[in-house]
Amino acid sequence: MFEAIAFYLFSILTAVMFYITVTTKQALFALTALAAGMIFISAFFFILGADFLGVVQIIVYTGAVMALYAFGMMFFDTTRELKERSGSSLITAGLSILSAVFVVLIFVAPIVSTKIQVTAPLIAGATNSQSVGMVLFTKYLVPFELAAVMLLVAMIAGIVLAGKKMDRSLTLMAEEEIMIAEEANRKVLL
Amino acid sequence: MEIGLTHYLVLSTVLFSIGLLGVMRRKNLLMLFFATEILLNAVNVGFAAISHYYNDLTGQMFAFFIIAIAASEVAVGLGLLIAWYKRHGNINLDAMSSMRG
Structure with missing residues (x-):
């Protein structure tokens, strides 16, 4: 009973938050609604007994990814109103529904077939975090290490791409210095 | 009123189609990332x-790796976006036609 109430409550909240994210014109609204939706998603993980996944969802998504987006937004002119694509909304809706049907088929295909089998069963007597650790460091050790290397590569790529000319601080420079630097920058770009 | 697997799959599909809607109608690249x-x-x-x-x-393991991939995608994508914005002054998808043949 309580599970059903929680499921429907969080479903509606998540869907509404994500709908606000994809429809609003204000970047800040979209960011905030997305962060809220991520937290509501973690509620499903807690209902489903995947405690560790829920905690990771809150820490990584709402903690790290959203903070990264918030920092990234400082670089862009987000106050400007954007004119969104004004193409046929009928085509968009049709394509979305078609894609959603395909997703349902993809999900249902293994359920309908009887050949589905458990490859990493739940360990009896262990909490969720313990069993996740046991499976992650035995069966999925190589993907885990690869993911670590991938995160390192992504971090270096982010620093290299975004960190150019970050040795100069605009707040510590005088007005004339900024003008001179911008002139030099424009000449380089031209 | 028992909540079964189908409920969750339908919810997942609904959220996925909301995201697809965002991918299709957004012009701002930052909003595209949100979708x-x-x-x-x-x-x-x-x-x-x-x-x-x-x-x-296994499903939880895949979810962990998806979260890791999402984190690295954000890092690289935002870096590219900032580099593009510094050079061109906008992040409009329609303006990115410099590689058009």
Whole structure:
């Protein structure tokens, strides 16, 4: 009973938050609604007994990814109103529904077939975090290490791409210095 | 009123189609990134549900790796976006036609 109430409550909240994210014109609204939706998603993980996944969802998504987006937004002119694509909304809706049907088929295909089998069963007597650790460091050790290397590569790529000319601080420079630097920058770009 | 696997898969599909709607109608690349995050989250819900109803931890493992991939995608994508914005002054998708043949 309580599970059903929680499921429907969080479903509606998540869907509404994500709908606000994809429809609003204000970047800040979209960011905030997305962060809220991520937290509501973690509620499903807690209902489903995947405690560790829920905690990771809150820490990584709402903690790290959203903070990264918030920092990234400082670089862009987000106050400007954007004119969104004004193409046929009928085509968009049709394509979305078609894609959603395909997703349902993809999900249902293994359920309908009887050949589905458990490859990493739940360990009896262990909490969720313990069993996740046991499976992650035995069966999925190589993907885990690869993911670590991938995160390192992504971090270096982010620093290299975004960190150019970050040795100069605009707040510590005088007005004339900024003008001179911008002139030099424009000449380089031209 | 029992909540089954189908409920979660339908929810996952609804969230996925909301994300697809965002991918199709957004012009601002930052908003496009937000829609991508919604897609990844929708799939994560499906994985966690299957993991729970089949008593199998593989779904949760896949969800972890998806979260790791999403984090690195954000880092590289935002870096590219900032580099583009510094050079061109906008992040409009229609303006990115410099490689058009």
